[in-house]
Amino acid sequence: MDSTTTPEDHWQRFRAARDSSLADDHGWLSLTSFQWLPAETAALDLVPGLWSADSHAATITARAADSLTDLTSALPVDGAIDAVLDDEESLSWVAYGGEDRHRVVVELARRSGRYAVRTRDSGAPTLAAFTGVPTFPYRRDLVVEGRVEEFPEPRDERIRTAHPEVSGVHRSVGEVTFRLPGAPQEWRLRAAREESGGLGLTFHDGTNGSTTAEWRKVTTSRPGPDGVVLIDFNRAVNYPSAFTPFGTCPAPVAGNVVTAPVEAGEKRPQGEHSDAG
Numbered sequence: 001m002d003s004t005t006t007p008e009d010h011w012q013r014f015r016a017a018r019d020s021s022l023a024d025d026h027g028w029l030s031l032t033s034f035q036w037l038p039a040e041t042a043a044l045d046l047v048p049g050l051w052s053a054d055s056h057a058a059t060i061t062a063r064a065a066d067s068l069t070d071l072t073s074a075l076p077v078d079g080a081i082d083a084v085l086d087d088e089e090s091l092s093w094v095a096y097g098g099e100d101r102h103r104v105v106v107e108l109a110r111r112s113g114r115y116a117v118r119t120r121d122s123g124a125p126t127l128a129a130f131t132g133v134p135t136f137p138y139r140r141d142l143v144v145e146g147r148v149e150e151f152p153e154p155r156d157e158r159i160r161t162a163h164p165e166v167s168g169v170h171r172s173v174g175e176v177t178f179r180l181p182g183a184p185q186e187w188r189l190r191a192a193r194e195e196s197g198g199l200g201l202t203f204h205d206g207t208n209g210s211t212t213a214e215w216r217k218v219t220t221s222r223p224g225p226d227g228v229v230l231i232d233f234n235r236a237v238n239y240p241s242a243f244t245p246f247g248t249c250p251a252p253v254a255g256n257v258v259t260a261p262v263e264a265g266e267k268r269p270q271g272e273h274s275d276a277g
Contacts (some may be wrong), residue, residue, distance in 0.1 A: 005271040008138045011234050018237065019132045025122040026092075026105045028240035028247070031037055032124050037115040046119050047106055049077065052113035057082045058108055060094065068094045069101050070222050070235070093117075110246050111166045113240030118246055126244065133238065134267040142233040142264040146178035148191065148199060148223050157190070162249040170253045176201060176220065178231055183260045190253040197222040199229060202239075202252045206261035213268050215240035234262075236265025243269050 022029055036054035041061060044051050046169040050064030061080045062068045068077040070167050071092050083093055090109045097103035121127075154171050161168045172190040176199060179186050193197035201221045208214050218236040220229040241247030 007143070008139060011232075011249035012139050014235060015132075015135065017153060022133065022194075022249075023130055024126070025126075025127075026120040028228060029127040029130050029243055030120040030122055030124045031118055031126075031240075031244045031246040032049075032104075032121045033117075033119045034246040034248075035117055044117065046250045047117065049094075052116070057084045058115040066096070066216070067101055068096050069096055071105070083108055084273075085115070087111070087113060090119075096123075109248075111163070116264065133269060135266060136234075136264050138234050139264050142262065144178050144231050144233070146176045146220065146229045146231050148174050148176050148220075148227045148229055150227075156195075157227075157253050159253055160251045161241070161248050162251070166250075167250045168248075168250045170202075170250060172253065173199070176229060176231070180258070180260055180262070187258050191220070194219050200222070201231070201256070202250060203256045203258055203263075204252055205258040208264060211240050211263070211267050212265075215239070216265060218265065233262050233264040236262065238266045248253045 008112055020147040021027065023257045037051050037058055039052065039054065040053040041050045042206050048066035048068055049060050051216055054057050058257055059080055059082050059257065060077060062077040064076055070077050070081055071094060077094060083091055085091060086107065087110050090107055093108040095102040095104060101121050107118045107120055109116050109118060126272050132250050154173050157170045159170045160185045161167045171192055173193045174191055175188050176191045177186055189201045194200045195217065200217060202215060202217045204215050216236045217239055218231060218233055220231050222227050239247065239249035241249040
């Protein structure tokens with residue numbers, strides 16, 4: 001950081017990148033449906049063709065007149081195509097609509113051992129109305145130091161998700177302890193390893209259900225040799241399920257609760273679909 005760049009400047013750049021990502025044509029704000037695939041071949045709402053799935057694969061059967069494009073081959077779908085995913089995987093499978101036949105992308109997902117599709121429409125009202133995520137003002141005092149106590153081996157813990165029919169697993173690699181300014185107690189949260197090398201903390205706090213969604217996530221810095229991490233709560237973000245009812249986002253591990261209000265980071269989205277996170 002040079003002498004003219006402040007931590008708040010870096011946060012503003014983070015916010016601009018975050019809002020830009022959410023405004024992507026087929027990002028989380030473009031979701032318009034979530035549908036489980038049936039065992040017997042059948043039509044679905046919003047999407048052309050006939051759809052089905054068994055425990056192994058998902059299948060689309062369509063005619064050229066349905067104007068579906070297979071995104072894995074860039075060819076029109078004329079007949080039957082299959083796809084196989086592992087649990088928790090997703091695939092941008094086919095597209096349709098618009099002059100370029102790509103206005104709507106159909107995402108195939110496998111959750112809790114079942115196949116589902118979600119439609120991502122670049123013309124979705126949620127996306128068209130988006131002007132940015134509301135946030136608390138930047139607070140330097142809510143950039144705090146923590147310490148990670150790693151487990152000898154990762155622990156897989158069952159969790160609920162934003163979708164009542166989808167269960168989840170949190171792979172906890174340790175616990176992060178920290179204090180907040182003005183609060184005497186220490187908090188201890190289970191953490192997951194992020195691709196960045198930092199630790200992901202999914203948590204409830206005292207603002208949930210009023211100024212914020214039901215839960216949020218913050219990613220720490222990469223732990224130092226002594227286990228010290230930096231937690232910048234100004235970078236606490238909503239999961240996609242705070243913006244759309246079609247998310248299957250993981251809830252916090254039981255006990256990942258900060259009873260004090262963490263008045264930093266993203267607030268409840270404007271026009272939020274429900275009180276669920």
